Amino acid sequence: xKFVTGTSTKTVTWxxxxxxxxxxxxxxxxxxxxLRDMGGVVFLTLRMARGMLQCxxxxxxxxxxxxxxxxxxxSGAVRAEARAPGGLEIAAESITVLSRPAALMPVSxxxxxxxLNLDTELGLRPAVLRHARERAVFKIQEGxxxxxxxxxxxxxxxEVHTPKIVRAGAEGGSNxxxxxxxxxxxxxxxxxxxxxxxxxxxxxxxFEVGPVFRAEKHATPRHLNEYTxxxxxxGYIRSFYDVMEAEAGYLRRAMELLARxxxxxxxxxxxxxxxxxxxxxxxxxxxxxLAAEKYGCPIRDPYDLEPEEEARIGRYAREEYGSxxxxxxxxxxxxxxFYAMDDPDDPRxxxxxxxxxxxxxxxxxxxxxxxxxxxxxxxEVRGMDPGDFDSYLxxxxxxxxxxxxxxxxxxxxxxxxxxxxxxxxxxxxxxxRGRLEP
Amino acid sequence: xKFVTGTSTKTVTWxxxxxxxxxxxxxxxxxxxxLRDMGGVVFLTLRMARGMLQCxxxxxxxxxxxxxxxxxxxSGAVRAEARAPGGLEIAAESITVLSRPAALMPVSxxxxxxxLNLDTELGLRPAVLRHARERAVFKIQEGxxxxxxxxxxxxxxxEVHTPKIVRAGAEGGSNxxxxxxxxxxxxxxxxxxxxxxxxxxxxxxxFEVGPVFRAEKHATPRHLNEYTxxxxxxGYIRSFYDVMEAEAGYLRRAMELLARxxxxxxxxxxxxxxxxxxxxxxxxxxxxxLAAEKYGCPIRDPYDLEPEEEARIGRYAREEYGSxxxxxxxxxxxxxxFYAMDDPDDPRxxxxxxxxxxxxxxxxxxxxxxxxxxxxxxxEVRGMDPGDFDSYLxxxxxxxxxxxxxxxxxxxxxxxxxxxxxxxxxxxxxxxRGRLEP
Numbered sequence: 001x002k003f004v005t006g007t008s009t010k011t012v013t014w015x016x017x018x019x020x021x022x023x024x025x026x027x028x029x030x031x032x033x034x035l036r037d038m039g040g041v042v043f044l045t046l047r048m049a050r051g052m053l054q055c056x057x058x059x060x061x062x063x064x065x066x067x068x069x070x071x072x073x074x075s076g077a078v079r080a081e082a083r084a085p086g087g088l089e090i091a092a093e094s095i096t097v098l099s100r101p102a103a104l105m106p107v108s109x110x111x112x113x114x115x116l117n118l119d120t121e122l123g124l125r126p127a128v129l130r131h132a133r134e135r136a137v138f139k140i141q142e143g144x145x146x147x148x149x150x151x152x153x154x155x156x157x158x159e160v161h162t163p164k165i166v167r168a169g170a171e172g173g174s175n176x177x178x179x180x181x182x183x184x185x186x187x188x189x190x191x192x193x194x195x196x197x198x199x200x201x202x203x204x205x206x207f208e209v210g211p212v213f214r215a216e217k218h219a220t221p222r223h224l225n226e227y228t229x230x231x232x233x234x235g236y237i238r239s240f241y242d243v244m245e246a247e248a249g250y251l252r253r254a255m256e257l258l259a260r261x262x263x264x265x266x267x268x269x270x271x272x273x274x275x276x277x278x279x280x281x282x283x284x285x286x287x288x289x290l291a292a293e294k295y296g297c298p299i300r301d302p303y304d305l306e307p308e309e310e311a312r313i314g315r316y317a318r319e320e321y322g323s324x325x326x327x328x329x330x331x332x333x334x335x336x337x338f339y340a341m342d343d344p345d346d347p348r349x350x351x352x353x354x355x356x357x358x359x360x361x362x363x364x365x366x367x368x369x370x371x372x373x374x375x376x377x378x379x380e381v382r383g384m385d386p387g388d389f390d391s392y393l394x395x396x397x398x399x400x401x402x403x404x405x406x407x408x409x410x411x412x413x414x415x416x417x418x419x420x421x422x423x424x425x426x427x428x429x430x431x432x433r434g435r436l437e438p
Numbered sequence: 439x440k441f442v443t444g445t446s447t448k449t450v451t452w453x454x455x456x457x458x459x460x461x462x463x464x465x466x467x468x469x470x471x472x473l474r475d476m477g478g479v480v481f482l483t484l485r486m487a488r489g490m491l492q493c494x495x496x497x498x499x500x501x502x503x504x505x506x507x508x509x510x511x512x513s514g515a516v517r518a519e520a521r522a523p524g525g526l527e528i529a530a531e532s533i534t535v536l537s538r539p540a541a542l543m544p545v546s547x548x549x550x551x552x553x554l555n556l557d558t559e560l561g562l563r564p565a566v567l568r569h570a571r572e573r574a575v576f577k578i579q580e581g582x583x584x585x586x587x588x589x590x591x592x593x594x595x596x597e598v599h600t601p602k603i604v605r606a607g608a609e610g611g612s613n614x615x616x617x618x619x620x621x622x623x624x625x626x627x628x629x630x631x632x633x634x635x636x637x638x639x640x641x642x643x644x645f646e647v648g649p650v651f652r653a654e655k656h657a658t659p660r661h662l663n664e665y666t667x668x669x670x671x672x673g674y675i676r677s678f679y680d681v682m683e684a685e686a687g688y689l690r691r692a693m694e695l696l697a698r699x700x701x702x703x704x705x706x707x708x709x710x711x712x713x714x715x716x717x718x719x720x721x722x723x724x725x726x727x728l729a730a731e732k733y734g735c736p737i738r739d740p741y742d743l744e745p746e747e748e749a750r751i752g753r754y755a756r757e758e759y760g761s762x763x764x765x766x767x768x769x770x771x772x773x774x775x776f777y778a779m780d781d782p783d784d785p786r787x788x789x790x791x792x793x794x795x796x797x798x799x800x801x802x803x804x805x806x807x808x809x810x811x812x813x814x815x816x817x818e819v820r821g822m823d824p825g826d827f828d829s830y831l832x833x834x835x836x837x838x839x840x841x842x843x844x845x846x847x848x849x850x851x852x853x854x855x856x857x858x859x860x861x862x863x864x865x866x867x868x869x870x871r872g873r874l875e876p
Contacts, residue, residue: 003719004679004682004686004716004717005716006685010592011594031839050596098674098840099839099840101810101837102834102837103810126639135640138641146597156448158487158488158580159584161866162866163867164649164651166875167875177618178617181874186874198564198876201568203488209647210648211599211601211648217620226602235509248444278441279444281441371537372541397539398544398564398565399509399537399538401537402536402537410599427599428637429633436603436604436619436624
């Protein structure tokens, strides 16, 4: 009888070697990322799970026909070598072939930058993602998600998983995907809004990491039709500033984690981490006015922020407060969804906010209406029938604490952090109007 | 200028009080879960984010009209009280009302068990999820996911997020949801299979936690039309037993975490944690034969496991090896998808497995074909056109290490762990053929 015992399957990583494997024999595996035959010696760059390892190989041990993307195991002695990437190399003594590709790579991974046009790159995504820069983007993205979960778990939040096939959209508008659900009309969730509020009734504080679907018809460098939402919702808030504190707390944690554990990826991409420990807050109308005055641009629409205006507000925060982040608060009520709580001091505005990073929105949040009568009244003013939202409004009828929350676009945050100019670079397999594969 | 600094928003939890707050003044918030007026004293059970706190209130401080589900802040002195839940109570000195419900609860949360029929309970889900037993199920589920991520991150896996709107199904069959994607035919992902394999080419080891969609037309107590998949995929395996070791390693970690941090929820539900440190493995044909012989049931279909047969194999593992878990290996090739690697020793079978917990499948996994020619040939034998899977097969053409992976159904695992008899109890807002809300 064979038993499986749950032994760790951890293999030797680049980090293990760097951390103390010098002068020791080691056997490591990976793909041949780059191969340079210098005559008397062959330099093999091994792509490991994380990091690249230079392997110095005497020609006699190099398997016949060895090329890029063969998967191999290399055995030899690890040694310090200042000229090697990361200051480490292996003097190879043997190379075992584990698998061979059937064709050449459609791109050359050895170049520092791929230099492909966006459309070509996205079409070749499965190959392109093996490039060091692409890998770095998604390791940083992993760090952003790790910090989100770890921080919120520590703050007493419960992780939830809510349905993506829904009977009604939470955010209104026409940007919603329809599908047939056993003969009934259904939609793909535009956000977990109704469900995360519902879960505040059970757990006080919840978060979710999951896909969000928006059938945006326009193609911009900052929109995707499917993205990853980092959502949280918290009860018993004293004001919507508590929600902003939670976000800033998360961002501080994330920047600390990235600085500590993702320094090589940050260096490779030339990322400068923003500070998140003192984020200025400007009211919507005030932010518009200050940026318009300072940069001499007229305000065209008093109820909305255009992308150019967001960029100017970001610049203003940078120049006036030395901050890459800025909270813009008190958005006009007419631009916010029906569940947003109006400011009792001036109901033309809401107790809500966006967070801008380097001049682009990465988060939307605010306080929600918790009182049933207030919620039903606001829906009626907007021409909505509360009866259509019966199962959502059950929580308001049964009682809800004052609460609020936010949704962060993970790809948007990654893009602004890494200084990339198109959000498609921050989604492994982006979905836009024209792209359904890979 | 107002600045947000990222101060922790942590509030006083039940666990804080239990951990050392005795005899100290405290202010805690929560919902009135239960209210008992004993004449000279009012017992208020406060539902906190986790746990229930007994508040002993002199009638004079009780706000007029106070009822279940009002949200309140209670101030007073914490003290030990053996008869209170958790051995703790608060001698209330003041109660501040934070919000009031608009209607009575449709269910009474004070009963130990709700005792509703399934359909009623699911319709009232937003209210029902406030019940202590329901909360316990989903806290345990949170623990299962936490352990999955923490264990795999420690083992060198990278978390990924892959698209749920796809051009082609990965698992074949008719159980796939269709949608219109800007005039093109698209589907909801039946699994992240193609994408997680693709990411093995970039990161060697990856995992994903995300929704999975199956348009199953039948209604059973063990199927959902949308569930949460815990998926992993790992490269450079020596055999598919490496994948099974990774799963057992995760399960060991999960059981340790639950025992350490979720003991109250486990006790409330009467959960006995299974051991995962020595999981027996039986070949598919052998398992069928042994169970048939021991329990005197004939084998009806040599290529498939019926639910009753899974139950008998689970019982066999329990009786013969004292294990709640059992790996069933080497499933027939005709019952596994086209990407499954056949056993070179007997290609009627595959290098694959299911994991049963207490007689029900909770995981499917195995080694995948990494060689392009072998994959194309298997597709052709099945009447599939490799040209239809061009962007998936790019990874096989470009080269892939030997690799394998698995998918765990989170709700199924929760159900079997907690000993519940319907998977709908393990999904916050279950989707089945007839249910699209709440």
